[in-house]
Amino acid sequence: MSTGVFKDIGKLSFDYVPERLPHREEQLRKLRIMFEPVMTGQFSQNVLLVGSIGTGKTVTSKSFCTELALGAAREGRKIDWAVVNCRQRNSEVSTLLKMINYFDPNFPDRGFSSQELRKVLRRHIEKRQSHCIFILDEVDSLFRSGASDLVYFLSRLSEESDTLKHRVSLILISQRYVFDFLDMPSLSTFKRTNVIEFGKYTKDQLFDILADRTELALVSGSADEEVLSMIAEIASEWGDARFAIELLEKSGMLANEQMSPVITLEDVRAAKAATYSYVTEERISGLNRQQMLILLGTARVLRNRAFAETSEVERAYRIACEEYGEKPRAHTQFYTHVRELAGSGLIDLRSKRGSSSGTTGMITLLDIPADIMASRLEEILSGRRRKVQ
Numbered sequence: 001m002s003t004g005v006f007k008d009i010g011k012l013s014f015d016y017v018p019e020r021l022p023h024r025e026e027q028l029r030k031l032r033i034m035f036e037p038v039m040t041g042q043f044s045q046n047v048l049l050v051g052s053i054g055t056g057k058t059v060t061s062k063s064f065c066t067e068l069a070l071g072a073a074r075e076g077r078k079i080d081w082a083v084v085n086c087r088q089r090n091s092e093v094s095t096l097l098k099m100i101n102y103f104d105p106n107f108p109d110r111g112f113s114s115q116e117l118r119k120v121l122r123r124h125i126e127k128r129q130s131h132c133i134f135i136l137d138e139v140d141s142l143f144r145s146g147a148s149d150l151v152y153f154l155s156r157l158s159e160e161s162d163t164l165k166h167r168v169s170l171i172l173i174s175q176r177y178v179f180d181f182l183d184m185p186s187l188s189t190f191k192r193t194n195v196i197e198f199g200k201y202t203k204d205q206l207f208d209i210l211a212d213r214t215e216l217a218l219v220s221g222s223a224d225e226e227v228l229s230m231i232a233e234i235a236s237e238w239g240d241a242r243f244a245i246e247l248l249e250k251s252g253m254l255a256n257e258q259m260s261p262v263i264t265l266e267d268v269r270a271a272k273a274a275t276y277s278y279v280t281e282e283r284i285s286g287l288n289r290q291q292m293l294i295l296l297g298t299a300r301v302l303r304n305r306a307f308a309e310t311s312e313v314e315r316a317y318r319i320a321c322e323e324y325g326e327k328p329r330a331h332t333q334f335y336t337h338v339r340e341l342a343g344s345g346l347i348d349l350r351s352k353r354g355s356s357s358g359t360t361g362m363i364t365l366l367d368i369p370a371d372i373m374a375s376r377l378e379e380i381l382s383g384r385r386r387k388v389q
């Protein structure tokens, strides 16, 4: 429906799968190569897609499976595929239920055990005359909640009996490399799993993605290059296409509120300010407790200045650990976490001029007021506020 600057706002929604995915050609090419033997029915495949937030892992997997299923149909073969998000409280049972729901939408959630559900799932797959691909999105939740055995079970399905041979493939998706979580027997199966990496988008890449979406969703001429370039610039801090698209949507809404036929740079700035707290929360919620404590230390040191030395942050981190009853990590581990935080775009880490050691640096918070950051973290760490799920 057309409203103001939008001609089809649905094209900006997070679950819309566009026909073209600029700058994901390489990942799609690798997927096609890996799944070629699957198409001949001689093989099943397990693959892991890894990359940080908003790098197109979910959308690429959906786009790929759609393409694969169409290709198979043309050759008279059937591919069933389902995306299952594993991030739920009781991950194992709820993941199985969601998988079963793909085959039987009315299957009741009536306190079945994981073992019972596994049997039901197996029977459903056996009944199909197809190859099933399960996309286990945010699969790290399964590993974290101790349900790695479920992934192991699923990965073995296509090897265990003649009826299921070469019939089940898995596409695992995670923001982090997950196999470190696995215990020994399952590890050996997964060591051979193919990994496809999704890098953060650069400003230019985000610009291309935005340009495509603008054409699909906005009235021609309502967002010029300068506007898209500014949005791309802001989102490139994190390399996150979701953030870029949300900023475009929010900017458009602000233009509409002012009855303006075009989005201005001022709209983008205001949209950035508005989107800010939500994005921060989402990023923080992806951190582990140690990283949160380091970030809290950083935010406290930076309350009234721009840069902090890593040694100052480390001291503040140790105090925070004491406050929240956590054991502080040794320096090397601390520094590894600092680098991870820098990788996630929450802080910027620069080596200190004149420093010869690789472990002293200057830290700054990117774009987020230290006060707001500190109080959010204090709320989460003390359990006054649940992490955003």
Ligand SMILES: Nc1ncnc2c1ncn2[C@@H]1O[C@H](COP(=O)(O)OP(=O)(O)OP(=O)(O)O)[C@@H](O)[C@H]1O
Pocket (backbone or CB within 6 Å): 012, 013, 014, 015, 016, 017, 018, 020, 021, 022, 023, 024, 051, 052, 053, 054, 055, 056, 057, 058, 059, 060, 174, 175, 209, 241, 242, 245
């Ligand atoms: N190359 C691309 N071209 C067009 N749109 C893209 C591209 N990459 C990502 N997007 C869009 O950006 C948004 C985020 O992508 P997606 O949900 O796939 O990210 P993700 O890597 O799964 O992130 P997360 O780890 O947070 O789940 C979606 O709206 C998606 O359609």
Ligand SMILES: [Mg+2]
Pocket (backbone or CB within 6 Å): 057, 058, 059, 137
């Ligand atoms: Mg995703």
